[in-house]
Amino acid sequence: MWKLIALSCLWGLKYYLVASEIKNGNSTAFDYKGEFEIFKNNNNRKYLRNYDEMRGFKAFEENYKVIEEHNQQYQDGQTSFRLKPNNFADMSTDGYLKGYLRLLKSHTEDSSDNIAEIVGSPLMTNLPESLDWRQKGFRTPPHNQQTCGSCYAFSIAESIEGQVFKRTGKILSLSQQQIVDCSVSHGNQGCVGGSLRNTFRYLQSTGGIMRAEDYKYVSKKGKCQFVHDLSVVNVTSWAILPTRDEQAIQAAVTHIGPVAISINATPKTFQLYSDGIYDDAACSSSSVNHAMLVIGFGKDYWILKNWWGELWGESGFMRIRKGVNMCGIANYAAYAVV
Template identity: 70%
Template sequence: MWRLVIIFSIFCISAINSDSSESEIITDEGFENFKKANNKNYARVYDEIRSYKAYEENQKVVEEHNKRFQSGECSFRLATNTLADMNTDSYLKGYLRLLKSQRQPNSTEENAADIVGSPLMSNLPESLDWRTKGFVTEPQNQQSCGSCYAFSIAQSIEGQVFKRTGRILSLSVQQIVDCSVSFGNQGCTGGSLRNTLRYLQSTGGIMRSKDYKYTARKGRCQFVRELAVVNVTSWAILPPNDENAIQAAVTHIGPVAVSINATPKTFQLYSDGVYDDPACSSDTVNHAMLVIGYGKDYWILKNWWGEKWGERGYMKLRKGRNLCGVANYAAYAVV
C-alpha cells in the first residue's frame, strides 16, 4: 500500500510541474502578445512549451543583436517576428527546402543569359526598384510547404509580364508544386530553380493563381492547358558569382530568381536594414527568393514568409561580396 501511495505522490508532483509549465506560458505577456499578433495556435501543450522555449532563446538573440545595432556595430535589426517560436532545427526543416539543381548532361535546353557580355552590362542605373514602377505584389506565405522554388520562378515571370504589359498577373505556384515532380522537384519537400524552369518550358504554360489556388501542400496535378496564360519559351542561367550580371538582368529583363543561404539565426529573425552578417556563407544555398531591385550597396529581395517577416516580406542584402551566395545561382524564364 505504501508503494502505491509513493507512486501516486510522484504522479501528482509530475502533474503539478506539468501544469506549472503550462501556466507559465499562459501568463507570459510577451509570448501571449506574440501568439495573438501572429495568430499562433498549438495543437498540444508540449508544442506550446517547445515553442515558448524557442521564443525565449530567440528573444535573447534579438535583444543582444539590437544592442549592437544601436551602437552602430551592424546595419540591420532583428525582431521576434513570425518565425521567432521556432528553434534552429524546426526552422531549417520547415522552411529551407531548396534542392541542389542538377545540370542535364549534354543539355542544349539552357543558355547563358544574352545579357552577359553585351553593351547592356554597362551604364546601369545606380539604383532600381520595380515596386516604384508599379510591380507591387501581395505578401506571400509559403507556410509549412517548402515551395520557395515555385514562388521565386512564378513571380519572376510575373515581373516580366508586368514589364511588357504594365499589368500584374498572379500566377499559380500550386501548379508548380503539384505538377513538376517528374522533372525532379519534390512538392512541399523541396525543389530547384532549374527543375522548375525545365518543367514550365516543357508543359506548355502556367495558369493563374485564382484558377489553381495555393494550398501549401502537395496534391494531384490539375493543370489545364487551355487555362494557361503565360508560355515559357526558354530560360537562362546567369554566370555564377557575377553580381553585375544580376544587376543588368534586373534592369533590362525584370525581377530575377536567386538561390540563397538562409541558415543563420539572424536571417530567420531579420527585421529591417541592410543584412550583412559575415557568418552568412556563400558555400551553400537552401532557399529561393526574388531580386526585385537594388540600391548602391544592397539588393532588394522578396521572400515568402508573410508580411510580418522582414520589411513587410522584403529584405535588403549587402551587395558586392556574394553574401549568402546570392549570385551562386540566378535565373529567369523567357516569356
C-alpha cells in the same frame, strides 16, 4: 471580466513599450512569458499539445535574447540591420531549417542550361545606381508559403509575372500551386522542396502556366490539375546568369525584370531579420537552401522579396548587402524567357 479586460490592456501597453525598446536596441529585463502570450496573439499561434507550447516558449525565449543582444549592437553602430520577434520567433534553428528551407539541388547536369547572353554585351553598361520595380508599379501582394517548402515555385512564378508586367504594364498573378503539384515529373518534390532549374524545365516542357485564381495555392501538394487551355503564359526557354557575377544580376534586373535567385537563409539573423541592410559574415556563400526574388537594388544593397508573409522583414521584403556575394546570392540566378 473586468480583470481580464484590464490584463489585456496592460499586456497591450507592455507590448508597445517593449516592442519600441527592442526595435531601438534598448530592451531591459522583462517577462518572457508575457511577451510569448503577445506573440501568440499577434500571430494567431495555437499549439496542439502542451509539449509543443513549452518547446515553442523555450525557442522564443532563446530567440528573444539573441534579438536583444543583436539590436544593442545595432544601437552601438556595430551592425547595419535589426532583428525582431517575427513569425519565426518560436522556432528553434532546427525547426526553422527543416520547416522552411527546402531548396533542392537539381539531379541533372548543367550542360543543358542556357547561359544568359548578358556579360560582355551592351546591357552591362550604363546601369542605373538604383532601381526598384515596386516604384514602377510592380506591386504584388505579400505571400506566405506556410509550411510547404515551395520557395522555388513562388520565385519562378513571380519572376515571370515581373516580365509580363515589364512588357504590358499589367500584373498577372500566376499559379504557384501548379508548379508544386505538377513539376514532380521533372524532379521537384512538391512541399518537400524543389529546384529552380527543375522548375524551368517543367514549365518549358508543359506548355505554360495558369493564373493563380484558376489554380489556387493551398500550401500542400495535391494531384496535378493543369489545364492547357487555361494557360496564360508560355515559357519558351530560360537563362542562367554567370555564377557569382552580381553586375550581371544588376543588368538582368534592369533590362529583363525581377530575377529568381538561390540564397543561404540558414543564420539565426536571417530567420529573425527585421529591417536594414542584412550583412552577416556568418552567412556562408558556399551553399544555398532558399529561393527569393530580386526586384531591385540600391548602391550598396539588393532588394529581395520573400514568401514568409508580411510580418517577416520589411513587410515581406529584405535588403541585403551588395557586392560580396552575401549568402551566395549570386551562386544561381536565373529567369524564364517568355
